[in-house]
Amino acid sequence: MYAAMPLMPFAIPSALVAQPAATAARHATGRITGRIVDAKTGAGLSDVGVQVVGTTLGTMSGVDGRFTLPAVPAGTVTIQARRIGYQAKTVTGIMLAGGQTLEQDVTLGTATVQLQAVAVTASAERGSVSKALDEQRTSTSIVNATTAEQIQRSPDADAAQAVKRVSGVTVQDGKYVIVRGLGERYTQTSLNGSRVPSPEPERKVVPLDLFPAALIDAITTAKTFTPDRPGDFSGALVDIRTREFPASRSVTFSSSLGANTAAAGRDVIRAPRVGQEWLGFGGDRRTLPSAVAAAGQTLSGVTPGAPTNALIRSFRNKWTPVADNTGLPNGSFGVSVGGNDAVLGRRVGYVASLSYSTSQEVRRDEQLIVPRADGAGGAEALSTFAGSTGRESVLWGGVANLSTMLGGASRLSLNNTYNRTSDNEARSLTGLDEQFASVLTLTRLGFVSRSVLSNQLRGEHTIGAGARQQLDWNVSRSQVSRDEPDRSDLVYQGTGANRFWRGLANDATRFFGALDERDYAGALNYRVSFGDAASAPQLKVGGYYRDVHRDSDVQAYDILNLGLEQAALRDRAESIFRRAASSDAASLLVRPSTFGGRYSADETLGAGYAMLEGGLGSRVRVIAGARVESADIQVNTLTAQLQDTVSRLKNTDVLPAVNLTVRVTDAQNLRLSATQTLSRPEYRELSPVAYVEIAANNEERGNPGLRRALIRNYDARWEWYPSGGEVLSVGVFAKRFQDPIERVFVATTGRPQIGFVNADAATNYGVELDVRKGLGFLGAPFRDITASTNATFMRSRIAITDSLTAATNPDRPMVGQSPYVVNASLGYAQPDGRFSATVLYNVFGKRITLAGVEPLPDTYERPRNVLDFALQVPVLADVTARVNGSNLLDAPYREQIGGVHRRSYRAGRVFSLGLSWRPQGRDPRPVTRP
Structure with a gap:
């Protein structure tokens, strides 16, 4: 079924989407839509007069600068845009076909002499600056952006893979974003401007692999803070914007088929399926058995014998990975429909997209160790395990976005997004446990699904003459879930004929975990301009409110041996438990595990801000203001030992910000910024619920006494945009942390523990370089080739408090800090964008994943060189083929503690071949080179 799924789009009859060319030819007029934007700020300009030259056709741009000219005679068209305080602009050479809707944006510059005018061709106006660099150039703060066009020219399948191309960004575990070397806790994620809660119980950051690239x-x-943004980030605020409606009706199909070299044609262990994994759902057979739920959390009324055996029979009797499985192919398909049509006499823009993909992931040559101190400041292996992991992953999602204008002064938008991912995983590791002087085989069967649902209603309004006042608002609802139903952990001792199930605590454990979180939020922003010119000062004020509730419940049960003989224990676990549970003998015991528990978290956050934006002369722009955030977090915990704990964190903080942009020349900016932000602990980090990691044998617990951290941020960046699609920028940054939260490795007399603590202070500083340059200066053969690279070099140091004097390294980098991050690419693209080839490279320096506490040293993730490529080739008029290759070097993943590898594996090379089909033809606009 997996192999067949990617081919589904080609079975859809083309008659459903084809539009006969003869119908279009009968139209004698077309339609021109677009936006009028300020050349300096990139903001939409309202109340701009737009006229078709030589006719009486005209209109005024509305909210966000949008305009529509209906019933324009087909042929070569010239339009003119005028507004007081700006240079009038005439755009010539617009080729409009009958029945066509053409999108033409226009940029207006500030008038230095009243009535001064400029004239440009349509192609020059469209291709003047790429969308990503234009957003970076006109931003009021330091930002980097990547667009759908750039993603299309890479093998990136989701947002996590796409965002790692941004300067200073690395991605951990293929999901979690780290910016400027700061840990994932210092990065926040929003979707269409609204906060997305995290579906991970142990992490604050949102896993970006939840968002398919096709959507x-x-x-x-955004790397610097302004008062109109949330204040709880320091690394970056990552905003994912889903697709907007096109100017004309458009339908696109895509499909791909591929393979992982670590899996294709090779035996791969896998977890037994129940039939709904291909949709990302665990299925009813994985839910907590009703008999176990009815027995209560402590199972106090369940006695050995028939009552216990009845509970064991209620568990799904699957414990062992399937070992004779051939690796599955990877596949994907997608469909997107969008347009701008009249509905009940009003034009409504719409886009609906669905994307689905499935992949086979393998960890070959996998190794995990349990470390112990070697007495000389290093570490050695207490236990070493080797084996492999097989994972079948599914990612699918959809968007349904609508937008309409209410007159020329108001715009309403409704954005809806749903994404779901799942991993069905089997792991088998075997090695010598030196603590017990025996060979152990550890296996795990686990299924994890995550989902994000987001609904957002947004309004934008211009008020009064001259559009000097603007009001925007939004209300949103987000809901995330993470389900880990029926995970089974199993331990066998010995090898060959002497291999047997030990039947001790934690040797046969079933976990049932569920996390649900819902988030309601609303924001209101008001802006007033004290003049008509672009340099006129503006005051912006607003408020924000968010209400969050999370429920997390992990129930775990151990099965122990009471009376089974050694011979019976040598069989497969499925046979052992089936035979024992079918009798009334008191041979097995079921009891709650010491790991697990439940917690609920409630957070209310209210914020208000005021900021003034204005010019100091014609070349200096200042944004200054402050944001006040008041947060109240309460976490109620009930551990597996029935210990009840309440954690409370309540703070009101004033977060000032000053951002200065100096326009050195028309193509150069100098940006300076000084801000204060904060970082609050994740709910799970405030809860003492225990969690255990397989094989590594580490116990992880939260800390109810954690405090929020305050961060002072200083940034400076010089930017030069020599021509469209090109940039050279150099930036420096420095950060000072008070009470930063660190994830530390704690050595104890028993099981090693991972915990969370507040350090006293930390510093982080670095340099960023970003270059994107066309190679046309080398000659005509190179004019369609673009080279780009970005590099960030960082350093951080953390100060340890007296309570942490047992830290192994009191002068170490912060957890997650890389000393350098380098991205590079070389791309070729024809002017129409249909043929392109891109090679991409990424590497980062070693970074701490776990801070050591005496006598154990710090744990580092070692550098990995990653090389990818993407090739896009036109096949037919409306069909394009894509060939992608990822992880071509297959460099091993390694975590090192002392002189040993705590964790290592290889993931294989991934190749795919895909086709995309756009029945209605390509967009007539040329595609700007990256």
């Missing part, structure tokens, strides 16, 4: 219009990474 993304752009990803913006």
Whole structure:
């Protein structure tokens, strides 16, 4: 079924989407839509007069600068845009076919002499600056952006893979974003401007692999804070914008088929399926058995014998990975429909997209160790395990976005997004446990699904003459879930004929975990301009409110041996438990595990801000203001030992910000910024619920006494945009942390523990370089080739408090800090964008994943060189083929503690071949080179 799924789009009859050319030819007029934007700020300009030259056809741009000219005679068209305080602009050479809707944006510059005018061709106006660099150039703060066009020219399948191309960004575990070397806790994620809660119980950051690349219009990474943004980030605020409606009706199909070299044609262990994994659902057979739920959390009324055996029979009797499985192919398909049509006399823009993909992931040559101190400041292996992991992953999602204008002064938008991912995983590791002087085989069967649902209603309004006042608002609802139903952990001792199930605590454990979180939020922003010119000062004020509730419940049960003989224990676990549970003998015991528990978290956050934006002369722009955030977090915990704990964190903080942009020349900017932000602990980090990691044998617990951290941020960046699609920028940054939260490795007399603590202070500083340059200066053969690279070099140091004097390294980098991050690409693209080839490279320096506490040293993730490529080739008029290759070097993943590898594996090379089909033809606009 997996192999067949990617071919589904080709079975859809083309008659459902084809539009006869003869119908279009009968139309004698077309329609021109677009936006009028300020050349300096990139903001939409309202109340701009737009006229078709030589006719009486005209209109005024509305909210966000949008305009529509209906019933324009087909042929070569010239339009003119005028507004007081700006240079009038005439755009010539617009080729409009009958029945066509053409999108033409226009940029207006500030008038230095009243009535001064400029004239440009339509092609020059469209291709003047790429969308990503234009957003970066006109931003009021330091941002980097990547767009759908850039994603299309890479093998990136989701937002996590796409965002790692941004300067200073790395991605951990293929999901979690780290910016400027700061840990994932210092990055926040929003979807279309609204906060997305995290579905992970142990992490604050949102896993970006939840968002398929096919649904993304752009990803913006804001690295500096302004008062109209949430204040709880320091690395970056990552905003994922889903696709907006096109100017004319458009339908696109895509499909791909591929393979992982670590899996294709090779035996791969897998977890037994129940039939709904291909949709990302665990299925009813994985839910907590009703008999176990009815027995209560402590199972106090369940006695050995028939009552216990009845509970064991209620568990799904699957414990062992399937070992004779051939690796499955990877596949994907997608469909997107969008347009701008009249509905009940009003034009409504719409886009609906669905994307589905499935992949086979393998960890070959996998190794995990349990470390112990070697007495000389290093570490050695207490236990070493080797084996492999097989994972079948599914990712699918959809967007349904609508937008309409209410007159010329108001715009309403409704954005809806749903994404779901799942991993069905089997792991088998065998090795010598030196603590017990025996060979152990550890296996795990686990299924994890995550989902994000987001609904957002947004309004934008211009008020009064001259559009000097603007009001925007939004209300949103987000809901995330993470389900880990029926995970089974199993331990066998010995090898060959002497291999047997030990039947001790934690040797046969079933976990049932569920996390649900819902988030309601609302925001209101008001802006007033004290003049008509672009340099006129503006005051912006607003408020924000968010209400969050999370429920997390992990129930775990151990099965122990009471009376089974050694011979019976040598069989497969499925046979052992089936035979024992079918009798009334008191041979097995079921009891709650010491791991697990439940917690609920409630957070209310209210914020208000005021900021003034204005010019100091014609070349200096200042944004200054402050944001006040008041947060109240309460976490109620009930551990597996029935210990009840309440954690409370309540703070009101004032977060000032000053951002200065100096226009050195028309193509150069100098940006300076000084801000204060904060970082609050994740709910799970405030809860003492225990969690255990397989094989590594580490116990992880939260800390109810954690405090929020305050961060002072200083940034400076010089930017030069020599021509369209090109940039050279150099930036420096520095950060000072008070009470930063660190994830530390704690050595104890028993099981090693991972915990969370507040350090006293930390510093982080670095340099960023970003270059994107066309190679046309080398000669005509190179004019369609673009080279780009970005590099970030960082350093951080953390100060340890007296309570942490047992830290192994009191002068170490912060957890997650890389000393350098380098991205590079070389791309070729024809002017129409249909043929392109891109090679991409990424590497980062070693970074701490776990901070050591005496006598154990710090744990580092070692550098990995990653090389990818993407090739796009036109096949037919409306069909394009894509060939992608990822992880071509297959560099091993390694975590090192002391002189040993705590964790290592290889993931294989991934190749795919895909086709995309756009029945209605290509967009007539040329595609700007990256």
